[in-house]
Amino acid sequence: xxxxxxxxxxxxxxxxxxxxxxxxxxxxxxxxxxxxxxxxxxxxxxxxxxxxxxxxxxxxxxxxxxxxxxxxxxxxxxxxxxxxxxxxxxxxxxxxxxxxxxxxxxxxxxxxxxxxxxxxxxxxxxxxxxxxxxxxxxxxxxxxxxxxxxxxxxxxxxxxxxxxxxxxxxxxxxxxxxxxxxxxxxxxxxxxxxxxxxxxxxxxxxxxxxxxxxxxxxxxxxxxxxxxxxxxxxxxxxxxxxxxxxxxxxxxxxxxxxxxxxxxxxxxxxxxxxxxxxxxxxxxxxxxxxxxxxxxxxx
Amino acid sequence: xxxxxxxxxxxxxxxxxxxxxxxxxxxxxxxxxxxxxxxxxxxxxxxxxxxxxxxxxxxxxxxxxxxxxxxxxxxxxxxxxxxxxxxxxxxxxxxxxxxxxxxxxxxxxxxxxxxxxxxxxxxxxxxxxxxxxxxxxxxxxxxxxxxxxxxxxxxxxxxxxxxxxxxxxxxxxxxxxxxxxxxxxxxxxxxxxxxxxxxxxxxxxxxxxxxxxxxxxxxxxxxxxxxxxxxxxxxxxxxxxxxxxxxxxxxxxxxxxxxxxxxxxxxxxxxxxxxxxxxxxxxxxxx
Numbered sequence: 001x002x003x004x005x006x007x008x009x010x011x012x013x014x015x016x017x018x019x020x021x022x023x024x025x026x027x028x029x030x031x032x033x034x035x036x037x038x039x040x041x042x043x044x045x046x047x048x049x050x051x052x053x054x055x056x057x058x059x060x061x062x063x064x065x066x067x068x069x070x071x072x073x074x075x076x077x078x079x080x081x082x083x084x085x086x087x088x089x090x091x092x093x094x095x096x097x098x099x100x101x102x103x104x105x106x107x108x109x110x111x112x113x114x115x116x117x118x119x120x121x122x123x124x125x126x127x128x129x130x131x132x133x134x135x136x137x138x139x140x141x142x143x144x145x146x147x148x149x150x151x152x153x154x155x156x157x158x159x160x161x162x163x164x165x166x167x168x169x170x171x172x173x174x175x176x177x178x179x180x181x182x183x184x185x186x187x188x189x190x191x192x193x194x195x196x197x198x199x200x201x202x203x204x205x206x207x208x209x210x211x212x213x214x215x216x217x218x219x220x221x222x223x224x225x226x227x228x229x230x231x232x233x234x235x236x237x238x239x240x241x242x243x244x245x246x247x248x249x250x251x252x253x254x255x256x257x258x259x260x261x262x263x264x265x266x267x268x269x270x271x272x273x274x275x276x277x278x279x280x281x282x283x284x285x286x287x288x289x290x291x292x293x294x295x296x297x298x299x
Numbered sequence: 300x301x302x303x304x305x306x307x308x309x310x311x312x313x314x315x316x317x318x319x320x321x322x323x324x325x326x327x328x329x330x331x332x333x334x335x336x337x338x339x340x341x342x343x344x345x346x347x348x349x350x351x352x353x354x355x356x357x358x359x360x361x362x363x364x365x366x367x368x369x370x371x372x373x374x375x376x377x378x379x380x381x382x383x384x385x386x387x388x389x390x391x392x393x394x395x396x397x398x399x400x401x402x403x404x405x406x407x408x409x410x411x412x413x414x415x416x417x418x419x420x421x422x423x424x425x426x427x428x429x430x431x432x433x434x435x436x437x438x439x440x441x442x443x444x445x446x447x448x449x450x451x452x453x454x455x456x457x458x459x460x461x462x463x464x465x466x467x468x469x470x471x472x473x474x475x476x477x478x479x480x481x482x483x484x485x486x487x488x489x490x491x492x493x494x495x496x497x498x499x500x501x502x503x504x505x506x507x508x509x510x511x512x513x514x515x516x517x518x519x520x521x522x523x524x525x526x527x528x529x530x531x532x533x534x535x536x537x538x539x540x541x542x543x544x545x546x547x548x549x550x551x552x553x554x555x556x557x558x559x560x561x562x563x564x565x566x567x568x569x570x571x572x573x574x575x576x577x578x579x580x581x582x583x584x585x586x
Contacts, residue, residue: 030392032392032395032396034336034396034399079570079573079574080573080577082577083573083577085391085392086333086334086391086392086395087528087532087573087577089334089392089395089396090334090524090528090569091566091569091570091573093336093399093520093521093524094521094524094562094565094566094569094570095566097521097562097566098562098563098566101559101560101562101563102563104559105557105559105560216403219399219400219403222396222399222400261414263410263411263414263415264410264411264414267407267408267410267411268407268411270403270404270406270407271404271407271408271411273403274400274401274403274404274407275400275404277396277397277400278382278386278397278400278401278404281386281389281393281396281397281400282382282385282386282397
């Protein structure tokens with residue numbers, strides 16, 4: 001039971017990193033990243049390849065994941081930043097699908113659908129409970145570091161500019177801010193954070209395969225961020241842990257309904273998650289922790 | 300050369316099947332101004348409706364296609380007014396995200412009811428028709444006919460009826476249309492019904508071409524987006540031109556690449572068009 005709780009907390013912390021990534025791009029910069037699962041995958045693969053096949057130490061693997069994630073993020077967003085926001089949504093959605101197709105088919109590069117087994121773990125596995133607790137400690141430190149970084153960025157003029165751009169691009173550019181540059185920077189940092197989450201995930205499960213990066217993950221994180229509040233790092237973190245509690249609860253809920261085939265139980269859970277997102281979006285679009293600022297009254 | 304000709308024919312068939320949902324997606328984008336990510340699941344819903352009518356009730360294929368249209372259209376209207384409409388107040392991006400969630404719910408409702416097994420329509424076995432070096436299945440030919448008929452009917456609706464004219468007016472300039480007394484709610488309702496219905500027809504035709512499972516519609520989502528983006532998002536004739544271009548490009552790419560990469564081809568096209576000509580071939584300039 002303790003193992004189960006620790007496992008849920010590690011996953012919750014990894015989701016907290018993903019949620020902070022989405023908070024930065026969507027909540028602050030207004031850039032909807034529907035390809036979060038793709039950046040998560042890129043990070044997991046980058047670090048797993050470097051450490052498993054090229055025997056790089058894990059910190060180097062994490063650094064590589066961050067760099068690759070940020071670079072790919074820049075590449076993906078750069079063509080659509082001058083266009084309406086929905087174009088980026090379409091491009092990122094497609095990007096995540098392409099990552100999965102490439103990961104499943106380029107066996108020479110990624111191991112194909114068999115994935116990469118034997119990814120080194122951060123804490124020796126034979127410690128049993130200690131393995132989970134130790135990994136949790138590492139991941140929580142990562143969450144805290146990213147949280148601190150986000151708080152700094154938010155308080156800095158950079159964060160203010162970003163919010164100004166989100167609210168009104170024209171005003172921001174009249175004030176002399178390069179909207180494209182700020183948005184690109186935000187998206188790049190956000191992608192790097194998502195990739196870091198992926199790398200840590202791979203070093204926890206010690207196995208990386210295309211199936212782990214379903215578009216479903218993106219929906220989960222949208223639910224977490226909307227529920228927690230999409231403009232505050234603390235909201236994103238709280239939302240992520242609440243999400244994992246909610247997901248685990250739906251697991252028990254699906255077990256309670258008698259006579260369900262496994263497929264039906266799985267689809268029932270996804271239905272609940274989807275309805276949950278729709279509900280939160282329409283009832284509490286600002287989340288548990290709404291934005292603190294001197295915004296003009298709601299339209 | 301023969302392989303090339305055959306691929307071209309396959310591309311034209313794929314393009315005409317793709318054009319129907321692309322038309323629906325573009326119409327919804329033009330009038331309601333958000334990319335509806337639920338169209339894949341709506342296409343699947345229509346296809347399952349048609350399949351039930353065909354296999355369960357013994358309806359002939361043309362009737363089943365019509366039922367696919369109605370089922371998807373009603374499902375589209377239901378989700379628009381039950382869920383998406385209220386999200387629209389917080390902006391079009393909220394609606395886009397909401398539509399992704401709607402798509403996921405719909406897809407899983409279908410999976411819950413029918414499982415993941417492949418379903419096939421009740422079709423007579425028939426020999427391919429051979430024109431010189433090119434072969435084509437009679438069902439494919441019929442499907443192209445249905446697709447062309449659906450497109451023609453939609454075009455006639457847009458240009459000949461007053462509701463169709465109102466739709467184009469709202470797409471062109473919503474404020475001006477409202478000043479002229481066009482009721483935006485009615486136009487939105489009709490657009491969503493027709494757009495989702497066209498997606499349902501597209502899903503049915505694709506199900507007829509191969510088989511049906513809960514991901515049938517989701518698999519064409521990127522190709523539909525690619526078609527709409529190439530033609531210019533929100534442009535009705537653009538969606539049709541784009542669909543044929545994407546259909547042919549995807550089939551041509553299958554000569555050189557693994558079939559799984561069709562999706563990557565669509566993505567590459569979206570990416571290149573948005574980088575170099577974001578208005579698409581026939582779209583208006585975008586901001």
